[in-house]
Amino acid sequence: MKLNNQKGYALLNVLLIFTIITIFGLSLIGMTLSSQKFIAYSEEYTANLSLAEMKLDESMIRLENEIDQLNNEVDLNNVTAQLLTLKINNLIESLNTSKDIKFSSQNIRNITSEDNRFSEMVTIKVEIGDSHRYIIKTVTITTAADVFRFSTVTEGKLTFNGAASIKGDIYANNGIYLSKYAKFINGDIYRPLSAYPVIDGNITVKEATALGMKFFEGIDPTWHPVKDLNTLYTFLNNKPTMKDRSVQFNQFNISNIINDKKKIYNNDKNNTTIVSRESYFNSSKEIDQSITFKNLLYLDKNLEVKGNLFLEDGIIMTSQGSLKISGNIYIKENKHMKNYLSGTITLDNEENFIYIDGNTSITDLSINSHIYSSGNVDIKHNLNMNGTIYASGESTIENLSNESGGTAVILSKGNLTVSNNNLYEKNVRQIDAYLYSDQDLEIYGVGSNIKINGGIFGKNIILNATKGETYPTRGYSAYNPNLNLSNFSSIGELYLEKNQSNPNLPSRLQIEFEPDLIQNPPVGIPTVEKLQITEIDQKIE
Incomplete structure (x- = not known):
């Protein structure tokens, strides 16, 4: 009788282990299928996102071309506010030719007879596939000088002595100079050890030099050229985007x-x-x-x-x-x-x-x-x-x-x-x-x-x-x-x-x-x- 009980317990244990393995296997299969679906969804979303970004870039080019044409047609010194508003509205409406790309605008400030400050905010909205999610870009059509669209602009050199923090785009025509030594004046000039700057935004640097990249590291007056982007990022402790743009000075x-x-x-x-x-x-x-x-x-x-x-x-x-x-x-x-x-x-x-x-x-x-x-x-x-x-x-x-x-x-x-x-x-x-x-x-x-x-x-x-x-x-x-x-x-x-x-x-x-x-x-x-x-x-x- 005791032997029969032991055989019964052994069978019960086998059945219990088999059940656990079965449940675990089914769960693993479910997780694998879910993971495959998620990966497939992620790949599809990534592809749709890339396509939406291309459409957004194309939309910006169309808008820029329309503004260039409008500049050739209109003299801002002589145009009335009513006529300019009408032309801008017609321009925006002419761009709405695709169901998945939507242009809209809102006038912020119109020109007057004494003042040609003008500002129109334009929103471009592109759907990412059929996800009901959208890339939304906001731009402004304005008469403000283009230097005002950056956080920092220099026609010459931009020198960081120590740990300044910049949030916004930077334009440095003749290079960026990076030093982890700050500077202050208290009778004499002092250079305490600090840290490199933090830049959160796009960077544009023009005017290539014979020394290589347009970035330099060291301490005034001894500067060493930075050889590549990977080295530059170790100085900045982040990876700001390098972007090729232009600014009109003077x-x-x-x-x-x-x-x-x-x-x-x-x-x-x-x-x-x-x-x-x-x-x-x-x-x-x-x-x-x-x-x-x-x-x-x-x-x-x-x-x-x-x-x-x-x-x-x-x-x-x-x-x-x-x-x-x-x-x-x-x-x-x-x-x-x-x-x-x-x-x-x-x-x-x-x-x-x-x-x-x-x-x-x-x-x-x-x-x-x-x-x-x-x-x-x-x-x-x-x-x-x-x-x-x-x-x-x-x-x-x-x-x-x-x-x-x-x-x-x-x-x-x-x-x-x-x-x-x-x-x-x-x-x-x-x-x-x-x-x-x-x-x-x-x-x-x-x-x-x-x-x-x-x-x-x-x-x-x-x-x-x-x-x-x-x-x-x-x-x-x-x-x-x-x-x-x-x-x-x-x-x-x-x-x-x-x-x-x-x-x-x-x-x-x-x-x-x-x-x-x-x-x-x-x-x-x-x-x-x-x-x-x-x-x-x-x-x-």
Whole structure:
């Protein structure tokens, strides 16, 4: 009896094992079939995605050809807004000839008789096979100069001293120079070891050199050519896309633009007969016509002029001062000091402007218009504006903030230097701005800690940056009373955070492309006399 029980248990075990093996086998077969179906689906989706991308590229070529033809037919200086809108709508409709490719558009800004800023957002939507998923590309048809479609553009060399972070496309005509050593000036020049930059976007480099690739690595003045892309990617710690594109330089002449405003000043001056020799107001004042002030005006009150305002010996305007003008403001150079603008300036129409003859210091200024200066411009602290500053001389920017919600566009014919902004702070300060120089543009992000939402342009560009926290060796407790000095190295009277190679450590100089520069150009931004296409975004939904 006991033997029979043992035989029964043995049979039961055999049946149980057989059942388990059977279930496992069926499951394995099911998984294999599912995997084969998934692989087949993936291969089909990949093929359809590739086809959709080809259709999208073809659609872009068709759009570009139509815009080129429209540029040949239309003079933007003479066309009406209604006619241009009609032509754009007809153009977009003519492209909708395929059921699986859909063009749509939305006007953002139309031209006026005084202003040829134009922006039309176009969406191209291509279905990926029959998946009900789509590749969607957004582009803008605009009169904004094509340099504004990049985060960083240089006609010459782009030099990274340390760990700047760029998000957006880069165009460097004469090469990119990469160094893991930052740079800052504190009496002497110091070069602390940091890390290589991070670039999140497409890169275009022109003008091949005899040394090989247009990328170089090392430390100024000793640079070594980078031999291949794989080596380049080890320096950048990522793999940005290399893209062949073109940019037209010298599309606008800053000196000519400023001189045109001076001509308007000379014409308006001849039509003004009211003259004042006042230098200071004991109370706020309202003047109901254009007026000329012969002496240097010190303004810490409210002044309203219903017409043009002429300041023949300059102005010193404090943070308590306020100007409200229904015309233009013309400021001549003081023989003994530069002009100072602070407080609030309000012009009734966005076509009105401020012309300044000579050097100017701008500090804590809120303004709703644009400025043209024939001299140097120094900008400090808060600049609230959605407009443009033109300077025929050199420009400096220190401790800048922009809290207005607008974008400050600063165009300098001379060198432009950005330094001492948000010094020794742990949290980054965001600035909405586009910075442009016909000469060299240099930005510091070592003691400074800033993020520029917009873009930059320079004949040559130098970006100096470290990562993490930075404090002065004397007075650091004012910024961080609990600072653990073992986590910092000391150089040039600064404490710099160690472990600069940590990819999670944020850069103290960040630049991110802002599409709004193209989609909604600020007041006074330079434009060109033809329509151009700028790619804004591409995604799959």
